[in-house]
Amino acid sequence: MTAATIAPTTAERIRTACARAGGAMLAVEGIDAAExxxxHLLHDGSFAITVPLGGTLAGRVVAAEPAGVPAVLEMTDYAPLPLREPVRSLVWIRGRLHHVPGTEVAAMLDLIASEDPNPALLQVNSGPARGDGDLRYTLVRLEVDSVVVADSTGAESIGVSELLDARPDPFCAMEACWVQHMESAHRDVVDRLASRLPMALRRGRVRPLGLDRYGVRLRVENEEGDHDVRLPFxxxxxxxxxxxxxxxVLLGCPFLNGLRARRP
Known part of the structure; x- marks a missing residue:
């Protein structure tokens, strides 16, 4: 693989988007979409999802067993900066929702917490709500039929086995802070990266778009539209x-990457 083609696989991009998305939207026909x-992706390839406790959807899922309820889970990956077009990618996971028996909930919550200690797990099956702003959730499972991601390069689908074999980018939890810091405190770095772009893409405003283990992404905003460019490591x-x-090294600073000049 050459440096010019180094980039995350589709499965890696989806796993990273799933890890970064603070909330996903769950759509079921006849019911308002809910956050x-x-x-959480389970080891069997299904997703553990929370829905409002005692709500219409939770009741429909229980009543539909064992067939389940057709549903689509949508996750949006937003850029860390206020860009003209803030959405970097969309992930759609289509499948059927199934009830999680009460005897299995505690073990599933422990498993999820060991891999992703999401504070929202404390709101699952933890008693009645104490007010309009105090939500409680129940756990359901989405058996996956298809997974599709769409971004500026187009749309692509993958199989569940590919998703299970992939891992989120190791820097996804820190990426937003780094990109924001690069924009606010290191415009000189952004300008030097922009100098690596083809001349046709240097017209307009160049912003940092993303950072992962494979390279840096820039967004060029000009009168002709938005253009995303990857500078690979x-x-x-x-x-x-x-x-x-x-x-x-990408900036062309050989003595800043640990190398030392020879002494005379």
Whole structure:
């Protein structure tokens, strides 16, 4: 694989989007779409999802067993900056919702918490709500039929086995802070990265769009529209030290990446 083609796989992009999405929207025919704060990929390829406790959807899921309720889970990956077009990608997971028996809920919550300690897990089956702003949830499971991601490059579907084999980007939890810091405090870095772009893409405003183990993404906003460009690292990196070195090499700073000039 050459440096020019190094980029996350479709499965990696989806796993990263799932990990970054604070809330997902769950759509079921005949019911208003609802936000689900928990959407966790289980080891069998299904998703654990939270829905309002005692609501219409929760009741429909119980009544529909064993067939389940057709549903679509939508996750939106937003850019860390207020861009003209803030959505970086959309993920749609289509399948059927199934009830999780009460005897299995505690074990499933423990499993999810061990991999993703989401505070919203504390609101699952924890008693009645104490006010309009105090939501309680019940746990359901989405058996997956299809997974599709769409971004500026187009749309693509993958199988559940590919999703299970992939992992989220190791920097996804820190990416937003880094991109915001790059924009606010290191415009010189952004300008140097922009100098790597083809001349046709240097017209307009260049903004940092994303950062992952494979490289840096820039968004060019001009009168002709928005253009996303990836500047790949020489090889994927797995830790902060490697990321810092890769960025400096990308900037063309050989002596800032750990190399030292020879003394006379």
């Amino acid at each position: 689900s704060p928990v959407h 020489a090889k994927p990196v797995d830790d902060v030290t490697g990321l810092s070195q890769a960025i400096r």
